[in-house]
Amino acid sequence: NYCNDRQRNVLSVFLKLNSGMPEPIEYTYAIELVRSSGNASNHTVQGTGQFQPGWKNGWKSFYYVEDLASDGFLCPNEDKIKFIFKLRPTTIFEYRKVLEWHLNQIEHKRKHDEHAIARLEQNKKWLERTASEQRSKIEKIERRESELKESHASKRKDHEIIAGQSCELKALKRENESLKRKLSNIAAAQKRHRPEDRRDEAQRYKKAHD
Template sequence: MKELGIHIHHTHSRLDAAQQRLLVAIKEQEKNVQSDLDQLEKCIQIKGSIIDQIKTRRKESLNELEEFQTKIKTEIESEAMKYLKKFQDEQKSLIDERNAYKQKQAMLKKAITSCNQIELFKQEQKIFQRLSQRPKVPKVEKVDLSDDIGGSPLALPWQIGEFVIEQFSVKYRNRELMSSTSILLDHNQYWSLIIYPNGKDLHTDFYFSVMFNLNKGAPQLIGYNLFVELIHHHHDDSKHNYVLKSIRWFKEGQSNGFDQHYKLNNLSIDEFLNPEKDSIKFRFKLRPLSIFEERKLFQWQIESDNENKTKQNQAMKKIEDELANLRQDDRKRRQIIKDQQTEIQKMERYNSKFKRKRTQSNGDSRDDLNNQEDRRFNDVNIVNRNFSDAFKRCLRRNNALCTYNIE
C-alpha cells in the first residue's frame, strides 16, 4: 500500500515537472518571438526612415536639377548671342565690302563698253589704279561647333608649361614634395605643378601623383581641360611620351590632378628617368572649358542624374516591397504569439484544475490503496499455495524416479 502511494505521488510529480517544463519552454519561445517582433519593428522604422530620406533627396535633386537647367540655359543663350553678334558683324562687314567691289566692277564694265580705244588708252592708268584697289578678303575657316576642341574660336587657347625635376632619386628617397615655381599664365592665373613621390592620398610606393594647384586667379569654381605629358629622355614625341588627359575643377587655393600617374619602378626601365642628370621632365597644358564643353558635361550629368533617379526609384520600390513583407511577417508573428498565449492560458487552467482534483482525491485514494493492498496480499497467498502444491508434486515425482532406479 505504501509503495503504491509513493508510485502515484511520483507519477503526479513527473506530470507536474513535465507541465512546468512545457510552460517554461512556451514562455521562452514567447520571449524569443517578442524579441524578433521588436527587431522587426526596428527594421520597419529604419526602412521607413530610409524611404523618407530618399523621397526628400529626390525632391531636392529635382529642384536642384531644375535650377541648374535654367542657369545653364541662360549661360548658353548669353554665350551664344555674344559669338553670334560677333560673326554677324563680321559677315555684315564682308557683305558691305563685296557690294563695294561689285559697284567698282560695274563701273569698269560700263567704262569699257562706253569708251573707244583712244579713250581707254588715255584712261589706262586710272583703270589700273581702280583695279589695284581690291578689297582685302580675310581668310575665314569653317568653325565646327559640334566638337569644340583646339582650333575652335569658341575655346580659349591652351596654356603650356614645362617642369623639370633634378635629383629625382634623392628627393624620392627622402619623400620630398616636388613643386614647380608659381607660373603666371594668361588671365592673371598663377599655377604650380606638384609631384607627390609616394602618392598624395594613397600613400603607396608604387605610383607618384601629379597635381595642379591654382595659387591665384579664379575665386569661383571653373572646369579645366588638363593634359600632362611625361617626356621620354631620348625621344620627345607622342609615340614615346606618356600622356594623361582629364577634366578637373578648380578654384583659388585648390589642387587637383592625377592620383596615380606612373609607376615609380618603371621610370628608369621605360627611359623616362635621365640616368645622367637623374631628372624627369613634364610638359603640361590646360585651358578652361568652353561653354559647349560645359554643355556636354552638364548634359552628361543630367543623364547621370536621371539614371540615378531611376535607380533610386527602383531601390525605393524594393524597400517598399521589403517593408510590405516585413509587415506581413509581423502579422504572422503576432498571430503566433496570440496562439501561444492562448495555449499557455489553457495549460495553466488545466494545471489548476488537475491540482484541485488531486487534492480532492487524496482521501478516497487511501481507502482504495488499502483495498488494493488486501487484494494483493490474497493474490500472494494464492500464489504461495499453488507454488507449495507444485513443489510437493515435484518431490513425489523425484522419489518415484529414485525408487525405479534402485530397483
C-alpha cells in the first residue's frame, strides 16, 4: 500500500486478522523488510495492538519507496520486495485463550466430521441395500426374459409342428379322397363283372333285339 507523506511516496504495511476469536486479543507483532543482500541487517518494526476478525494494525509510513532500491530492499531483476511477519499473543494468558479457542474449534470440527461420516455411512448402507435390491430385480427380470424367450421359441416350434401336421392332414385328406374315388371305381367295376349282373345285361340285350 502506498501513500503520500509530504510529497514523498511511502510504503504502508498493515496486518489484518481474517479469522480467529470473536473477542479482541492483545498481540505483539513485528514486520521485517528483508534486504536482497544477506550481509546487511533487515528493517524491522514492532508494535502491540488488539486483533479480532476484520481488524488491522500496522504503519502508514513504513518505509520510503524511493529508498527501497538504494537501501538494498528491492530484489534485482525481480522487481519485488520480501517481508517476514511475526504475530503472537502478548501474555501467556492471552496465548492460552487463543489456544483453547483453537482447540474448541478443532473439537467442534471433529464432531462435525464424525456426524458427516455417520451420515455418509448411512447413505452408503442405503445405497448398498438399494443396489442389492436392484440387482435382484435385474436378475429376476433377466430370468423372466430368458423364460419368455424359451417359451416363445417353444411356441414357435409348436406352431411349426402344427403347420406341418396341418399340411400333412390336408395331404392325407386329398389322398383319402383319391382312395375313395378309386374304391368307388373298383366297386363299380366289380359290380359290372358279377355273374348276375352279366345275366341281367344279357337279358336286357336279348329283349332289345327280339
